[in-house]
Amino acid sequence: MMILSDVISQTIIFAVPLLLVALGGMFSERSGIINIALEGIMIVGALFGCLALQLFNGADQLCTIAPQMAVLIAILISALSGAVFALLLAFASINLKADQTIGGTALNMLAPAFAIVLTWSIQGQGQTTILIPTWTRITEDALGLKSTGGFFGNLIFKSFYITTPIAFLILILAIIVLYKTKFGLRLRSCGEHPQAADSVGINVYRMRYAGVFISGVLGGIGGLAYTIAAGSGFQSGVAGYGFLALAVMIFGNWNPIRILGAALFFALFKIIGSYSYSIPFLPKFTGIKNADYIYLMLPYIVTMIVLALTSKKSRAPKAEGIPYDKGAR
Amino acid sequence: MKLFRSKGFITSLASLASILVGVLLGYLLLIYFNSGSANKGIVNILTVGLSSKGKFAKVLYQAAPLVMTGLAVGFAFKTGLFNIGASGQYLMGAAFALYAGVVLNQPWYIALVGSVLGGAIWGAIPGLFKAFFNVNEVITSIMFNWIGLFAVNLWFANTPKMLANYWGASNADRTANLAAANAGSIIPKAGLDRLLSSPYMNISIIIAIIIALIIYVVLNKTTFGYELKACGYNRNASLYAGINAKKNIILAMLISGALAGLGGGLYYLSGVAQYTLEKVLQVMGFNGIPVALLATSNPVGIIFSALFISYIQVGGEALQPYYATEIIDIIIAVIIYLSAFALLMKAIIGKILQGRRSRKGGDIK
Numbered sequence: 001m002m003i004l005s006d007v008i009s010q011t012i013i014f015a016v017p018l019l020l021v022a023l024g025g026m027f028s029e030r031s032g033i034i035n036i037a038l039e040g041i042m043i044v045g046a047l048f049g050c051l052a053l054q055l056f057n058g059a060d061q062l063c064t065i066a067p068q069m070a071v072l073i074a075i076l077i078s079a080l081s082g083a084v085f086a087l088l089l090a091f092a093s094i095n096l097k098a099d100q101t102i103g104g105t106a107l108n109m110l111a112p113a114f115a116i117v118l119t120w121s122i123q124g125q126g127q128t129t130i131l132i133p134t135w136t137r138i139t140e141d142a143l144g145l146k147s148t149g150g151f152f153g154n155l156i157f158k159s160f161y162i163t164t165p166i167a168f169l170i171l172i173l174a175i176i177v178l179y180k181t182k183f184g185l186r187l188r189s190c191g192e193h194p195q196a197a198d199s200v201g202i203n204v205y206r207m208r209y210a211g212v213f214i215s216g217v218l219g220g221i222g223g224l225a226y227t228i229a230a231g232s233g234f235q236s237g238v239a240g241y242g243f244l245a246l247a248v249m250i251f252g253n254w255n256p257i258r259i260l261g262a263a264l265f266f267a268l269f270k271i272i273g274s275y276s277y278s279i280p281f282l283p284k285f286t287g288i289k290n291a292d293y294i295y296l297m298l299p300y301i302v303t304m305i306v307l308a309l310t311s312k313k314s315r316a317p318k319a320e321g322i323p324y325d326k327g328a329r
Numbered sequence: 330m331k332l333f334r335s336k337g338f339i340t341s342l343a344s345l346a347s348i349l350v351g352v353l354l355g356y357l358l359l360i361y362f363n364s365g366s367a368n369k370g371i372v373n374i375l376t377v378g379l380s381s382k383g384k385f386a387k388v389l390y391q392a393a394p395l396v397m398t399g400l401a402v403g404f405a406f407k408t409g410l411f412n413i414g415a416s417g418q419y420l421m422g423a424a425f426a427l428y429a430g431v432v433l434n435q436p437w438y439i440a441l442v443g444s445v446l447g448g449a450i451w452g453a454i455p456g457l458f459k460a461f462f463n464v465n466e467v468i469t470s471i472m473f474n475w476i477g478l479f480a481v482n483l484w485f486a487n488t489p490k491m492l493a494n495y496w497g498a499s500n501a502d503r504t505a506n507l508a509a510a511n512a513g514s515i516i517p518k519a520g521l522d523r524l525l526s527s528p529y530m531n532i533s534i535i536i537a538i539i540i541a542l543i544i545y546v547v548l549n550k551t552t553f554g555y556e557l558k559a560c561g562y563n564r565n566a567s568l569y570a571g572i573n574a575k576k577n578i579i580l581a582m583l584i585s586g587a588l589a590g591l592g593g594g595l596y597y598l599s600g601v602a603q604y605t606l607e608k609v610l611q612v613m614g615f616n617g618i619p620v621a622l623l624a625t626s627n628p629v630g631i632i633f634s635a636l637f638i639s640y641i642q643v644g645g646e647a648l649q650p651y652y653a654t655e656i657i658d659i660i661i662a663v664i665i666y667l668s669a670f671a672l673l674m675k676a677i678i679g680k681i682l683q684g685r686r687s688r689k690g691g692d693i694k
Contacts, residue, residue: 092669117653250465293480296475297476307464
């Protein structure tokens with residue numbers, strides 16, 4: 001039973017970054033910009049978020065008085081830095097009408113290199129890991145509860161961070177913004193038929209900037225959420241989660257609720273891999289050396305199978321990837 | 330002046346401009362992070378590659394696989410596909426080559442054929458997914474980079490003969506030293522190593538250049554190449570013209586993968602490199618992207634851009650311990666970002682020139 005609660009809580013905490021980043025990608029693509037730079041945006045967000053946490057960890061008393069306040073500020077910094085970084089993509093692909101995948105690839109290359117160079121210069125040579133302070137976790141004590149252990153105590157508090165409720169809030173917000181507001185309708189129209197949107201007075205460029213900006217905000221937060229989930233600190237990378245989030249977005253069919261399902265699904269497969277030794281009914285492959293590689297492959301293989309099976313029904317925004325040119329016929 | 334109007338000239342000019350800005354920004358970063366060593370740093374980046382025979386040999390040695398991964402990405406670009414999976418194909422190529430050399434005891438040329446095969450298989454998979462399931466090749470390639478990495482590590486970890494410790498070395502986390510396992514599988518040096526007095530030097534760069542020229546001919550002088558490019562320009566039009574788009578997608582990805590795979594073979598059959606079983610993707614595959622972009626996917630241009638990237642990377646190694654070597658990656662990233670603009674600039678220059686020509690003919694738009 002303990003393993004079950006472990007698996008569930010770990011699945012949730014790894015689903016959070018996937019959900020956030022995939023939602024970000026959704027906003028960008030719904031506006032018509034393919035955001036392959038999500039990986040880089042996550043790294044930049046995580047970098048500055050972790051640096052902020054590190055800052056609070058030092059002389060500042062904020063981490064002892066109101067630790068969650070400090071985490072919230074770090075999240076804001078992550079969001080802001082991710083958004084600023086994403087604007088580089090917006091500028092290249094909206095104003096300059098450059099190829100969106102090429103611009104995104106450049107940013108994906110820039111982010112980890114920049115993170116390494118910066119952490120190097122801050123922490124001294126070779127020291128490229130930024131550790132996450134322990135006070136970021138929400139414990140039972142902090143909420144004035146008695147530590148019970150037990151199934152539910154373990155399920156909720158084993159790895160409970162403020163990013164989880166925030167991600168849930170953002171999901172609800174995303175649904176409302178996308179489907180219940182004027183802004184959401186306009187954003188979607190720019191991804192489907194920008195010429196038509198322009199003809200009724202919608203500023204396509206501004207809408208696309210908004211889409212990419214939101215993806216930067218969510219990608220940045222997602223980067224910090226990933227680093228918190230990974231637990232071993234920030235090491236100038238997010239292990240391909242930005243790309244995995246892209247797959248989650250496609251599997252989720254550019255729809256927030258389905259993206260939530262897809263994120264949980266992929267996170268579950270990842271966690272099954274890392275808990276394969278303690279889950280009784282899973283095969284152990286005892287005759288094979290380094291059998292953990294089999295489980296490491298699992299989420300990617302499952303992704304491919306699922307994408308192959310669902311791609312017939314998949315419906316991408318029609319105008320995504322095409323630079324909007326007012327003069328084009 | 331016909332030269333100044335030629336497409337190649339404008340392209341090179343645009344690429345040179347982005348390189349210049351990239352290097353300048355690198356210099357500013359050096360100043361920002363450690364102003365005392367900045368001048369020495371930038372001089373190192375720009376000159377170390379030519380400072381000694383040994384360094385130059387290293388530039389050529391690393392350029393060979395870069396030419397191949399650059400060709401892989403560029404070839405796919407020409408056919409309208411984005412092959413971000415060169416990393417996995419490169420690794421698969423390296424794995425097949427090493428297996429052929431170490432376990433099957435084959436000579437180097439058979440091992441290189443193995444690398445082509447390994448890369449081709451791994452490249453064809455995203456093509457198949459795209460053709461039959463309409464899954465974007467970018468996503469498939471990325472997934473198969475990771476699957477390939479773990480598959481190769483699993484494969485080698487369970488093949489005792491592949492590992493260095495079987496052949497008398499102490500490490501179990503890397504592949505066998507080729508000199509100990511099968512000296513015949515090492516790519517011949519043809520006296521080049523004595524010429525440049527460096528063990529890095531062999532004929533791999535010559536092989537890479539020949540392949541680049543072949544790809545140039547295939548793309549520009551054959552019907553097959555024309556069909557592939559037509560699919561890249563406009564899939565619907567080529568379908569209408571009776572070109573089998575599905576077949577072309579698979580073939581294009583297969584060839585692209587084969588090129589990247591050969592790169593892996595060229596790098597790891599040198600006798601100086603040993604593959605380490607880590608959970609890290611092969612960077613060489615990703616560096617093929619800037620190589621291809623800088624050369625706007627022109628196979629001949631790719632030879633030069635690969636030499637350039639390899640050159641500044643060797644220069645960048647001399648940055649330590651004052652700076653992180655990754656400053657070079659920043660420079661390269663900036664260059665790609667700018668090359669996206671360069672494409673736009675090229676289009677504008679082309680339009681201006683075209684406009685002038687049509688006005689001369691009396692045809693005013």
